[in-house]
Every structure is written in C-alpha cells, then in structure tokens.
Amino acid sequence: MKTTMSTSTNPIVKNTVYSILFAISFGHLLNDLMQAVIPSIYPLLKDNFRLSFAQVGLITLVFQLSASILQPFVGHYTDRKPSPQSLAVGMGFTLLGLLSLSLAPSFALILCSVALVGIGSSVFHPEASRVAQLASGGKKGLAQSIFQVGGNAGSAIGPLLAALIVIPHGQDYIRWFCLFAILGMCILSVVGRWYQRHMPVKVVGGKQVKETVGAVALSRSKIVTSILILLVLIFSKYFYMASMTSYFTFYLMEKFHVSVQESQIYLFAFLAAVAIGTILGGPLGDRYGRKLIIWISILGAAPFTLLLPHVGLFLTVVLAMIIGVIISSAFSAILVYATDLVPGKVGTIAGLFFGFAFGMGGIGSALLGWLADHTSISYVFQVCAYLPLIGIVTGFLPNIKGK
CATH class of the missing domain: 1.20.1250.20 (MFS general substrate transporter like domains)
Structure with a gap:
C-alpha cells in the first residue's frame, strides 16, 4: 500500500508575530499576578483561621506541588495531543480557585482552592511556551524572553494589588481578582484560535500528524x-x-x-x-x-x-x-x-x-x-x-x- 505525504493547508509561521507574543506575555502576567496573591494574603488567612506556621507551610506545599509537579505531565500530554483551548482552560481553573478561596470557610477548603490555582498554572505554562515558540518566527530566545517578562511583571504587581484590595477589606475581596481570570480567558481564547490555525502539521496517509524539526546529532x-x-x-x-x-x-x-x-x-x-x-x-x-x-x-x-x-x-x-x-x-x-x-x-x-x-x-x-x-x-x-x-x-x- 502506498503512503502519501503532503503538506496541509495549515500555514507555518515564518515571521515573528509580535501581537501573539505580547498577548501570551500578558496572559502570563495575569496568571502570575493571581498566583502571587496567595502568599501575599498569608497574614490575613493566619489571623482569620488561627493557623499555625506549619499550616501556612502546608498551604505553600499544596500550592507549589500542584503548580510544579503536574507541569511535566501536562506538557507530555499536550506534546502528543496539542490543545489550543487548554490556555483558556488553565485560566478557568484559576478562576474557580480564586472564587473558592474568597468564600472558603475552612482550612481544608483553602487547600483545595490553592490547589486549583496551582493546577491552572500547570495547564497554562507548557502550552503557552509552545505558542511563544510557534510565534517566534525563529527568534525563539526573544519570544521566550517576551513571554517570561510578563510573568515577572505579574509576580511584582500581584502583592501590590493584594495589599491595596484584599488586606484592607478582607478575604471576600479576593473575588475581585476573578476579573483578571475572566480577562485572561478572553485573551487566551483569541490566542488559542490563532494557535489552532497555525499548528504545523502534515497529512500522512490521510491522517494529520504533528510536524517536528530535525533532532540534534547527539546520543x-x-x-x-x-x-x-x-x-x-x-x-x-x-x-x-x-x-x-x-x-x-x-x-x-x-x-x-x-x-x-x-x-x-x-x-x-x-x-x-x-x-x-x-x-x-x-x-x-x-x-x-x-x-x-x-x-x-x-x-x-x-x-x-x-x-x-x-x-x-x-x-x-x-x-x-x-x-x-x-x-x-x-x-x-x-x-x-x-x-x-x-x-x-x-x-x-x-x-x-x-x-x-x-x-x-x-x-x-x-x-x-x-x-x-x-x-x-x-x-x-x-x-x-x-x-x-x-x-x-x-x-x-x-x-x-x-x-
């Protein structure tokens, strides 16, 4: 049986698409901004729920584990099955986590809430990095820097906004950060549609498969x-x-x-x-x-x-x-x-x-x-x-x- 191979109609990006790079960087800013709110409100949570330092440490542990350990597994899955909608889905997890955290009546629900925010970050980062490389037009270092600086800015802005919005008014005001998650979902939905149109694929025997660049000559x-x-x-x-x-x-x-x-x-x-x-x-x-x-x-x-x-x-x-x-x-x-x-x-x-x-x-x-x-x-x-x-x-x- 003869196998045919032809390039699909999906266009491969030749030039640097700065609009997408800045959009994904802004999404990174929003993601890390919302993450940074969690450690910023530790004193508030400690007082409200009479937490020990060990319990505060457990909040950090749950948040860090959900935000770090899951990322390689999410990345491995999306390498096999690219998922443009996962960008907005990640923000959706963060939205649910922040809303839950603003209403959390117990320490156990606080842990569940921060885990949701961490999962949102785990879903966002691997596919966002792929979008940055796709939009780089070959300038992969520049693209990664633009993407990364958005996260740095968000990490710096988050504690400042938490100090202005949450600390003076209380736990309920965490819900206002949900607006950032909704904004992020809107922007990343647009990015996801661009990503869907530009994913490099080939048609092999009538089936679509991902196109990969040649590997380096190393064992x-x-x-x-x-x-x-x-x-x-x-x-x-x-x-x-x-x-x-x-x-x-x-x-x-x-x-x-x-x-x-x-x-x-x-x-x-x-x-x-x-x-x-x-x-x-x-x-x-x-x-x-x-x-x-x-x-x-x-x-x-x-x-x-x-x-x-x-x-x-x-x-x-x-x-x-x-x-x-x-x-x-x-x-x-x-x-x-x-x-x-x-x-x-x-x-x-x-x-x-x-x-x-x-x-x-x-x-x-x-x-x-x-x-x-x-x-x-x-x-x-x-x-x-x-x-x-x-x-x-x-x-x-x-x-x-x-x-």
Whole structure:
C-alpha cells in the first residue's frame, strides 16, 4: 500500500508575530499576578483561621506541588495531543480557585482552592511556551524572553494589588481578582484560535500528524546528561534568587539598619534589574549562542555574588542590580537550549523546567529560612554567594545550534 505525504493547508509561521507574543506575555502576567496573591494574603488567612506556621507551610506545599509537579505531565500530554483551548482552560481553573478561596470557610477548603490555582498554572505554562515558540518566527530566545517578562511583571504587581484590595477589606475581596481570570480567558481564547490555525502539521496517509524539526546529532545518553546539567543550573539560579526575593529586605535591615520602606525600594530595584535581564537574555542567546549566554548568566554572576556580602549599602544595591540583570538572563537561554536538544517536545520540556524552577524556588526559600533561623541572614548570603560557581558545569554542555 502506498503512503502519501503532503503538506496541509495549515500555514507555518515564518515571521515573528509580535501581537501573539505580547498577548501570551500578558496572559502570563495575569496568571502570575493571581498566583502571587496567595502568599501575599498569608497574614490575613493566619489571623482569620488561627493557623499555625506549619499550616501556612502546608498551604505553600499544596500550592507549589500542584503548580510544579503536574507541569511535566501536562506538557507530555499536550506534546502528543496539542490543545489550543487548554490556555483558556488553565485560566478557568484559576478562576474557580480564586472564587473558592474568597468564600472558603475552612482550612481544608483553602487547600483545595490553592490547589486549583496551582493546577491552572500547570495547564497554562507548557502550552503557552509552545505558542511563544510557534510565534517566534525563529527568534525563539526573544519570544521566550517576551513571554517570561510578563510573568515577572505579574509576580511584582500581584502583592501590590493584594495589599491595596484584599488586606484592607478582607478575604471576600479576593473575588475581585476573578476579573483578571475572566480577562485572561478572553485573551487566551483569541490566542488559542490563532494557535489552532497555525499548528504545523502534515497529512500522512490521510491522517494529520504533528510536524517536528530535525533532532540534534547527539546520543540519547548525551541528551539526558545535558538536560540534567541544565536542571543543576536551574537549581543554582533559583536557590540564589530565593535568597534575594525572600530575604534581601531582611538582610538590608539587619546589616544596614534601613527602614522597611527603604528595603522595599531596594528590593524593587533588584526586581526591575531582573526584568531587564529577562528581556535581554533571549535575543542575546539568539545572536551569540545560548551556551555562551548560559555561561555568562550563571558563572558570570559569581564575582558579584561573592563580593556582595562584604561591601557597604550603596555597593550592595548596585551589585544586587548587576546580579539581577546577569542571572535572570539565564532562564530563556536554558529553556530554548533544552527544546533544541529535544525537538518536538516543547510542552514536556517547558513543563519540566517551569515546574522544577517553581519547586526549587519554594524549597530554596524554606531551607534558607530554616538556615537563617539557626544562624543569621548575613550567613545565608555568605553561603548563597557560592551558588553561581555551579555554573562551571556549563562547560560539559555540547555545542549545538538550534534550527
């Protein structure tokens, strides 16, 4: 029996579609904004339900597990069966979670609510990363950076809005964040329709199958080893980032006796630098090679992290901003490098790396908090200063050029 193969009428994207990239980035902003509300209202929930710190930790655990562990499985499923509607479905889970959280009368229902929000994130990220690559027109690093910076912005805006809307008025006002979920569902439905029209497929023997790009010429063991090295680099980056995002304000207050307000301004300066680095990392990787950017992003931050615990306030803030720009440029390069290693598995790879990053951020924050309780915040920063040296393992990555 003769098998025929012909290209389908579905158009493959040749040029960078910035409207879709900015739309999916805005969806990422809304997703991470709503996620950021949960830890921001911990003091409110603790008082309302007389929770212990262990129970607050359990809320974090349930939320992080549902937001991280499920992502690789969702990504693997959507690699086999692409699902454009899953973008809006993910926002639907988040909508249900926030509405449930605003009405939750018990600790058990709080856990169920945050799990729904985490599931929404797990459904959103893998397929959204695939859309970003599809709309990239070949500029995959740039596309991933645009997508990623939306999440960074949402993570920064969420706590601010929670402080303005929920904390002064109470748990019921969480429901107002459902409007963001509805807006996200509307935008992502439009993106999903574009994705449906532009999914690259071929018609083989009358059946539609996904079209994949050629794999890199590496053995299976070399690819697996490279993925493990990239995960080690993610561990290094997100453990260090956990020390900055969770404890930088406490470090400044303890060592330099600045006020809470001043420390928040300095933290904002660091987060602004992170946003700049996120934007730069992707296109620089496209231009100069992703392995080089990974080298610079992880190992290149080491001189500045090692110096930071030993300088005055002004240089501490300057070094923090330099570190923010350098180290935040890594994720886009790492993720695109990994998808070049395993073509056709964007969902699985994105789910694995986003999930691992979320998990490492949560675990890092908890472990560093425990270490700070038993030593000091200054000691934590002295220890974390050595984490970027792990970037030396980048030398074991193969030199590849993604297609």
